[in-house]
Amino acid sequence: MSDRIRDWWAGAPMWTRWLVYLLLLLFVVFVLPTEGVASIMSPQTDWITTLWDPIGIYILLALGLNIVVGQAGLLDLGFVAFFAIGAYSVGVLGREGWPFWGTVVAALAIAAISGIVLGAPTLRLRGDYLAIVTLGFGEIIRIVARNTTYIGDSRGISDLPRPPSMFGLDFNDVLDASAFYYLIVAMIVLVIVISVRLNKSRVGRAWAAIREDEDAAELMGVPTFKFKLLAFFVGAMVGGLAGTGQMGGVQGYIQPENFPFILSATILVCVVFGGSGNIPGVILGAFIIAWLPERFRFLDDYRYMLFGAVLVIMMIVRPEGLLPSRQRKAEMQEGTGGMGSMGAEVATPTTAAPEVGGK
Numbered sequence: 001m002s003d004r005i006r007d008w009w010a011g012a013p014m015w016t017r018w019l020v021y022l023l024l025l026l027f028v029v030f031v032l033p034t035e036g037v038a039s040i041m042s043p044q045t046d047w048i049t050t051l052w053d054p055i056g057i058y059i060l061l062a063l064g065l066n067i068v069v070g071q072a073g074l075l076d077l078g079f080v081a082f083f084a085i086g087a088y089s090v091g092v093l094g095r096e097g098w099p100f101w102g103t104v105v106a107a108l109a110i111a112a113i114s115g116i117v118l119g120a121p122t123l124r125l126r127g128d129y130l131a132i133v134t135l136g137f138g139e140i141i142r143i144v145a146r147n148t149t150y151i152g153d154s155r156g157i158s159d160l161p162r163p164p165s166m167f168g169l170d171f172n173d174v175l176d177a178s179a180f181y182y183l184i185v186a187m188i189v190l191v192i193v194i195s196v197r198l199n200k201s202r203v204g205r206a207w208a209a210i211r212e213d214e215d216a217a218e219l220m221g222v223p224t225f226k227f228k229l230l231a232f233f234v235g236a237m238v239g240g241l242a243g244t245g246q247m248g249g250v251q252g253y254i255q256p257e258n259f260p261f262i263l264s265a266t267i268l269v270c271v272v273f274g275g276s277g278n279i280p281g282v283i284l285g286a287f288i289i290a291w292l293p294e295r296f297r298f299l300d301d302y303r304y305m306l307f308g309a310v311l312v313i314m315m316i317v318r319p320e321g322l323l324p325s326r327q328r329k330a331e332m333q334e335g336t337g338g339m340g341s342m343g344a345e346v347a348t349p350t351t352a353a354p355e356v357g358g359k
Contacts, residue, residue: 006326028185033178044297049177054290056184057246062270062286063191063279064238069268070277071199072231073211074123075131077264078138081118082111082236084145084259086243087160091254092151094161103161104244111240112233119232123225126214138264146256156255184245188283191238195279198234207231208327211277273314274322281323288322 009017031037038047061083068076089107094100122133146154162171169179198204206227209217218224246254266289274285292310296303314322 025189029182033181041291042294045294046177048181050291050294052177052181052184053246054294055287056181056188057242058267058270058286058290059283060184060188060191060242060245061239061267062274062282063188063195064235064242065267066271066277066279066282067195067198067238068231068235069271070282071195071204071211072207072228073214074228074231075127076134076232076235077131077261077268078118078134078136078141079235079239079267080259080261080264081138081141082114082239083243083246083263084141084256085111085114085236086240087246087254087258088145088151088157088243089240090244091157091160095157095159098161100161100163104241107244108237108240111243112237114240115232115234115236116229118236119229123228123232135261135264138259138261142256142259142261145259152255154256156253156258158253160252160254162252180245187241187245191241192279194234199279203227203230269311272321273311275324276321277327278321278323278325281321281325284322 033048033051035047041047042050061079064082065076065079068074068079086107089110090100090103093103093106098106118134118137122130125133145151151157163179163183165171169182170176171179171183173179199207206217206222206224209220209222210224210227214224267286270286270289271282272285273289274283275281292307293303296306299306
Protein backbone atom coordinates (compact mmCIF):
# COMPACT_ATOMS: atom_id res chain seq x y z
CA MET A 1 0.00 0.00 0.00
CA SER A 2 2.71 2.48 1.01
CA ASP A 3 4.72 1.62 -2.12
CA ARG A 4 1.72 2.37 -4.35
CA ILE A 5 1.21 5.72 -2.64
CA ARG A 6 4.89 6.56 -3.09
CA ASP A 7 4.76 5.57 -6.76
CA TRP A 8 1.75 7.85 -7.23
CA TRP A 9 3.45 10.67 -5.36
CA ALA A 10 6.65 10.32 -7.40
CA GLY A 11 4.65 10.75 -10.61
CA ALA A 12 2.26 13.42 -9.33
CA PRO A 13 2.45 16.84 -11.04
CA MET A 14 3.84 19.76 -9.10
CA TRP A 15 0.45 21.45 -8.63
CA THR A 16 -0.89 18.29 -6.98
CA ARG A 17 1.99 18.23 -4.52
CA TRP A 18 1.53 21.89 -3.61
CA LEU A 19 -2.21 21.30 -3.13
CA VAL A 20 -1.48 18.43 -0.72
CA TYR A 21 1.04 20.58 1.16
CA LEU A 22 -1.52 23.40 1.44
CA LEU A 23 -4.26 21.06 2.69
CA LEU A 24 -1.94 19.57 5.30
CA LEU A 25 -0.94 23.03 6.51
CA LEU A 26 -4.58 24.15 6.72
CA PHE A 27 -5.38 21.00 8.70
CA VAL A 28 -2.53 21.66 11.16
CA VAL A 29 -3.45 25.34 11.60
CA PHE A 30 -7.26 25.25 11.65
CA VAL A 31 -8.39 21.69 12.45
CA LEU A 32 -5.79 20.03 14.69
CA PRO A 33 -6.03 22.54 17.58
CA THR A 34 -9.86 22.50 17.74
CA GLU A 35 -11.91 21.27 20.70
CA GLY A 36 -13.35 18.35 18.73
CA VAL A 37 -9.88 16.91 18.13
CA ALA A 38 -8.82 17.75 21.69
CA SER A 39 -11.65 15.68 23.22
CA ILE A 40 -10.35 12.61 21.39
CA MET A 41 -6.58 13.14 21.45
CA SER A 42 -6.00 14.61 24.90
CA PRO A 43 -9.02 14.59 27.25
CA GLN A 44 -6.82 14.72 30.38
CA THR A 45 -4.62 17.71 29.46
CA ASP A 46 -4.79 21.02 27.60
CA TRP A 47 -4.50 19.97 23.96
CA ILE A 48 -3.03 23.23 22.66
CA THR A 49 -0.26 23.13 25.26
CA THR A 50 0.42 19.48 24.44
CA LEU A 51 0.63 20.29 20.73
CA TRP A 52 3.27 22.90 21.47
CA ASP A 53 5.21 21.12 24.20
CA PRO A 54 6.00 18.23 24.00
CA ILE A 55 4.65 17.37 20.52
CA GLY A 56 5.90 20.40 18.59
CA ILE A 57 9.24 20.47 20.41
CA TYR A 58 9.77 16.74 19.83
CA ILE A 59 9.02 17.10 16.12
CA LEU A 60 11.45 20.00 15.78
CA LEU A 61 14.19 18.15 17.67
CA ALA A 62 13.57 14.96 15.67
CA LEU A 63 13.89 16.86 12.39
CA GLY A 64 17.21 18.26 13.57
CA LEU A 65 18.53 14.90 14.73
CA ASN A 66 17.30 13.29 11.50
CA ILE A 67 19.79 15.45 9.59
CA VAL A 68 22.63 14.02 11.67
CA VAL A 69 21.42 10.44 12.11
CA GLY A 70 19.00 9.83 9.26
CA GLN A 71 20.69 11.69 6.42
CA ALA A 72 24.39 11.62 7.35
CA GLY A 73 24.36 8.35 9.35
CA LEU A 74 26.15 9.78 12.42
CA LEU A 75 24.97 8.42 15.76
CA ASP A 76 24.54 11.40 18.12
CA LEU A 77 23.48 10.64 21.71
CA GLY A 78 24.04 14.16 23.02
CA PHE A 79 21.65 16.15 20.84
CA VAL A 80 19.92 17.56 23.91
CA ALA A 81 23.02 19.71 24.46
CA PHE A 82 22.10 21.95 21.50
CA PHE A 83 18.53 22.15 22.77
CA ALA A 84 19.89 23.39 26.11
CA ILE A 85 22.31 25.81 24.47
CA GLY A 86 19.48 27.42 22.50
CA ALA A 87 17.24 27.77 25.55
CA TYR A 88 19.98 29.11 27.83
CA SER A 89 21.23 31.54 25.17
CA VAL A 90 17.76 33.10 24.92
CA GLY A 91 17.50 33.25 28.72
CA VAL A 92 20.92 34.81 29.35
CA LEU A 93 20.83 37.30 26.47
CA GLY A 94 17.25 38.28 27.26
CA ARG A 95 18.28 38.97 30.85
CA GLU A 96 20.98 41.26 29.49
CA GLY A 97 18.36 43.32 27.68
CA TRP A 98 18.56 41.90 24.15
CA PRO A 99 15.34 42.03 22.05
CA PHE A 100 13.71 38.63 21.68
CA TRP A 101 14.40 38.08 17.98
CA GLY A 102 17.98 39.20 18.50
CA THR A 103 18.37 36.50 21.16
CA VAL A 104 16.95 33.91 18.74
CA VAL A 105 19.48 34.77 16.01
CA ALA A 106 22.33 34.75 18.54
CA ALA A 107 21.13 31.43 20.01
CA LEU A 108 21.13 29.82 16.56
CA ALA A 109 24.66 31.05 15.94
CA ILE A 110 25.89 29.85 19.34
CA ALA A 111 24.28 26.41 18.87
CA ALA A 112 25.74 26.06 15.35
CA ILE A 113 29.21 27.02 16.56
CA SER A 114 28.82 24.48 19.37
CA GLY A 115 28.12 21.84 16.73
CA ILE A 116 31.40 22.72 15.04
CA VAL A 117 33.24 22.73 18.38
CA LEU A 118 31.93 19.24 19.10
CA GLY A 119 32.35 17.90 15.57
CA ALA A 120 35.78 19.21 14.63
CA PRO A 121 37.78 17.05 17.07
CA THR A 122 35.41 14.05 17.19
CA LEU A 123 34.04 13.37 13.70
CA ARG A 124 37.09 11.34 12.76
CA LEU A 125 35.64 8.78 15.17
CA ARG A 126 32.96 6.38 13.99
CA GLY A 127 30.14 4.27 15.31
CA ASP A 128 30.07 3.51 19.00
CA TYR A 129 33.04 5.77 19.73
CA LEU A 130 31.31 8.81 18.23
CA ALA A 131 28.14 7.95 20.15
CA ILE A 132 30.04 7.83 23.45
CA VAL A 133 31.75 11.18 22.82
CA THR A 134 28.49 12.93 21.92
CA LEU A 135 26.80 11.41 24.97
CA GLY A 136 29.57 12.89 27.13
CA PHE A 137 29.14 16.30 25.46
CA GLY A 138 25.46 16.35 26.37
CA GLU A 139 26.23 15.55 30.00
CA ILE A 140 29.02 18.16 30.11
CA ILE A 141 26.64 20.91 28.99
CA ARG A 142 24.06 19.93 31.63
CA ILE A 143 26.65 19.73 34.43
CA VAL A 144 28.23 23.06 33.42
CA ALA A 145 24.80 24.70 33.48
CA ARG A 146 24.10 23.23 36.91
CA ASN A 147 27.39 24.53 38.37
CA THR A 148 27.68 27.96 36.72
CA THR A 149 26.33 30.78 38.87
CA TYR A 150 26.12 33.28 36.00
CA ILE A 151 23.47 31.21 34.22
CA GLY A 152 21.54 30.32 37.37
CA ASP A 153 23.30 27.08 38.43
CA SER A 154 20.82 24.48 39.70
CA ARG A 155 18.11 27.12 40.16
CA GLY A 156 17.93 27.77 36.43
CA ILE A 157 16.65 30.92 34.74
CA SER A 158 13.18 32.37 35.25
CA ASP A 159 11.24 35.11 33.43
CA LEU A 160 12.49 34.06 30.01
CA PRO A 161 11.82 36.66 27.29
CA ARG A 162 8.74 36.14 25.17
CA PRO A 163 8.15 37.19 21.56
CA PRO A 164 6.37 40.49 21.03
CA SER A 165 2.73 40.28 19.95
CA MET A 166 2.31 39.83 16.21
CA PHE A 167 -0.43 38.80 13.78
CA GLY A 168 -2.89 39.04 16.66
CA LEU A 169 -1.01 36.47 18.75
CA ASP A 170 -0.38 37.35 22.40
CA PHE A 171 2.63 35.48 23.82
CA ASN A 172 2.18 36.95 27.30
CA ASP A 173 -1.08 35.15 28.06
CA VAL A 174 0.09 32.19 30.16
CA LEU A 175 -3.39 30.67 30.06
CA ASP A 176 -3.40 30.35 26.26
CA ALA A 177 -0.62 28.44 24.49
CA SER A 178 -2.07 28.87 20.99
CA ALA A 179 0.41 31.63 20.09
CA PHE A 180 3.32 29.33 20.95
CA TYR A 181 1.71 26.52 18.96
CA TYR A 182 1.53 28.61 15.79
CA LEU A 183 5.10 29.78 16.35
CA ILE A 184 6.40 26.21 16.64
CA VAL A 185 4.41 25.23 13.50
CA ALA A 186 6.15 28.04 11.59
CA MET A 187 9.53 26.78 12.86
CA ILE A 188 8.72 23.20 11.82
CA VAL A 189 7.67 24.29 8.31
CA LEU A 190 10.90 26.27 7.94
CA VAL A 191 13.04 23.29 9.02
CA ILE A 192 11.13 20.92 6.70
CA VAL A 193 11.79 23.19 3.72
CA ILE A 194 15.50 23.42 4.57
CA SER A 195 15.78 19.65 5.12
CA VAL A 196 14.09 18.82 1.81
CA ARG A 197 16.26 21.26 -0.11
CA LEU A 198 19.41 19.90 1.48
CA ASN A 199 18.38 16.30 0.87
CA LYS A 200 17.86 16.94 -2.85
CA SER A 201 21.10 18.88 -3.25
CA ARG A 202 24.72 17.86 -3.69
CA VAL A 203 25.01 18.01 0.10
CA GLY A 204 22.25 15.42 0.52
CA ARG A 205 23.87 13.10 -1.99
CA ALA A 206 27.18 13.40 -0.16
CA TRP A 207 25.47 12.59 3.15
CA ALA A 208 23.83 9.52 1.59
CA ALA A 209 27.19 8.32 0.28
CA ILE A 210 28.80 8.78 3.70
CA ARG A 211 25.94 6.99 5.40
CA GLU A 212 26.12 3.98 3.11
CA ASP A 213 29.90 3.56 3.02
CA GLU A 214 32.19 6.33 4.26
CA ASP A 215 35.39 4.72 2.96
CA ALA A 216 33.96 4.27 -0.52
CA ALA A 217 32.65 7.85 -0.50
CA GLU A 218 36.08 9.19 0.39
CA LEU A 219 37.73 7.10 -2.33
CA MET A 220 35.27 8.58 -4.82
CA GLY A 221 36.38 12.11 -3.88
CA VAL A 222 33.72 13.11 -1.35
CA PRO A 223 35.28 15.31 1.38
CA THR A 224 33.65 13.27 4.12
CA PHE A 225 34.90 15.25 7.10
CA LYS A 226 33.62 18.54 5.67
CA PHE A 227 30.15 17.14 5.00
CA LYS A 228 29.94 15.40 8.37
CA LEU A 229 30.86 18.67 10.04
CA LEU A 230 28.17 20.40 7.99
CA ALA A 231 25.60 17.85 9.23
CA PHE A 232 26.54 18.63 12.83
CA PHE A 233 26.40 22.37 12.06
CA VAL A 234 22.89 22.25 10.58
CA GLY A 235 21.57 19.73 13.12
CA ALA A 236 22.90 21.80 16.03
CA MET A 237 21.26 24.92 14.61
CA VAL A 238 17.88 23.16 14.46
CA GLY A 239 18.37 21.89 18.03
CA GLY A 240 19.11 25.45 19.13
CA LEU A 241 15.99 26.65 17.29
CA ALA A 242 13.94 24.13 19.29
CA GLY A 243 15.48 25.57 22.46
CA THR A 244 14.38 29.08 21.51
CA GLY A 245 10.88 27.80 20.71
CA GLN A 246 10.59 25.99 24.03
CA MET A 247 11.08 29.15 26.11
CA GLY A 248 10.74 27.28 29.37
CA GLY A 249 7.15 26.24 28.82
CA VAL A 250 4.21 28.40 29.77
CA GLN A 251 5.93 29.21 33.07
CA GLY A 252 8.92 30.79 31.27
CA TYR A 253 11.40 28.84 33.39
CA ILE A 254 14.28 26.47 32.59
CA GLN A 255 16.73 24.53 34.72
CA PRO A 256 19.50 22.00 33.97
CA GLU A 257 17.26 19.04 34.81
CA ASN A 258 15.06 19.93 31.84
CA PHE A 259 17.84 18.60 29.58
CA PRO A 260 18.70 15.04 30.69
CA PHE A 261 20.30 12.32 28.59
CA ILE A 262 16.98 10.47 28.42
CA LEU A 263 15.63 13.29 26.25
CA SER A 264 18.38 12.67 23.68
CA ALA A 265 17.54 8.97 23.74
CA THR A 266 13.83 9.71 23.33
CA ILE A 267 14.41 11.94 20.30
CA LEU A 268 16.59 9.22 18.76
CA VAL A 269 13.72 6.80 19.34
CA CYS A 270 11.41 9.24 17.52
CA VAL A 271 13.71 9.18 14.48
CA VAL A 272 14.14 5.40 14.39
CA PHE A 273 10.50 4.66 15.29
CA GLY A 274 9.13 6.88 12.54
CA GLY A 275 11.60 5.91 9.83
CA SER A 276 15.13 7.24 9.88
CA GLY A 277 15.89 9.50 6.94
CA ASN A 278 12.25 10.01 5.89
CA ILE A 279 10.85 13.38 6.97
CA PRO A 280 7.13 12.38 7.09
CA GLY A 281 8.08 9.26 9.04
CA VAL A 282 10.19 11.23 11.52
CA ILE A 283 7.33 13.69 12.08
CA LEU A 284 4.84 10.86 12.62
CA GLY A 285 7.22 9.05 14.98
CA ALA A 286 7.85 12.17 17.06
CA PHE A 287 4.12 12.92 17.21
CA ILE A 288 3.28 9.43 18.48
CA ILE A 289 6.15 9.26 20.97
CA ALA A 290 5.21 12.66 22.44
CA TRP A 291 1.46 12.08 22.35
CA LEU A 292 1.07 8.54 23.74
CA PRO A 293 2.11 9.30 27.37
CA GLU A 294 -0.21 12.34 27.41
CA ARG A 295 -3.17 10.45 25.94
CA PHE A 296 -2.93 7.69 28.53
CA ARG A 297 -2.14 9.93 31.49
CA PHE A 298 -5.13 8.43 33.36
CA LEU A 299 -3.12 5.19 33.68
CA ASP A 300 -0.57 7.01 35.89
CA ASP A 301 2.79 5.22 35.89
CA TYR A 302 1.36 2.27 33.92
CA ARG A 303 1.28 4.49 30.83
CA TYR A 304 5.04 4.18 30.55
CA MET A 305 4.72 0.40 30.58
CA LEU A 306 2.23 0.65 27.73
CA PHE A 307 4.53 3.11 25.97
CA GLY A 308 7.48 0.70 26.24
CA ALA A 309 5.38 -2.24 25.06
CA VAL A 310 4.34 -0.31 21.93
CA LEU A 311 7.99 0.46 21.13
CA VAL A 312 9.10 -3.15 21.61
CA ILE A 313 6.28 -4.52 19.45
CA MET A 314 6.98 -1.93 16.79
CA MET A 315 10.69 -2.74 16.63
CA ILE A 316 9.86 -6.43 16.24
CA VAL A 317 7.17 -5.98 13.58
CA ARG A 318 8.72 -3.07 11.64
CA PRO A 319 12.38 -2.58 12.61
CA GLU A 320 12.83 -0.13 9.72
CA GLY A 321 10.23 2.23 11.26
CA LEU A 322 6.68 3.30 10.50
CA LEU A 323 7.40 5.15 7.25
CA PRO A 324 10.94 4.36 6.12
CA SER A 325 12.31 5.67 2.87
CA ARG A 326 12.94 2.97 0.29
CA GLN A 327 16.67 3.64 0.37
CA ARG A 328 16.86 3.30 4.14
CA LYS A 329 14.71 0.17 4.07
CA ALA A 330 17.15 -1.39 1.62
CA GLU A 331 20.05 -0.46 3.91
CA MET A 332 18.28 -2.15 6.81
CA GLN A 333 17.83 -5.32 4.77
CA GLU A 334 21.54 -5.27 3.94
CA GLY A 335 22.32 -5.33 7.66
CA THR A 336 23.52 -1.77 8.29
CA GLY A 337 20.82 -1.03 10.84
CA GLY A 338 19.39 1.82 8.81
CA MET A 339 21.82 4.39 10.21
CA GLY A 340 25.02 3.53 8.43
CA SER A 341 27.73 1.34 9.92
CA MET A 342 27.70 1.82 13.68
CA GLY A 343 30.28 -0.71 14.74
CA ALA A 344 28.31 -3.93 14.18
CA GLU A 345 25.98 -5.45 11.64
CA VAL A 346 22.35 -6.12 12.44
CA ALA A 347 21.10 -9.57 11.53
CA THR A 348 18.17 -9.57 9.10
CA PRO A 349 16.27 -12.34 7.29
CA THR A 350 18.85 -12.09 4.46
CA THR A 351 21.99 -11.78 6.59
CA ALA A 352 23.28 -14.11 9.27
CA ALA A 353 24.23 -12.73 12.67
CA PRO A 354 28.01 -12.67 13.25
CA GLU A 355 29.24 -15.33 15.62
CA VAL A 356 30.86 -14.43 18.92
CA GLY A 357 34.62 -14.12 18.60
CA GLY A 358 34.35 -13.85 14.82
CA LYS A 359 34.37 -17.64 14.36
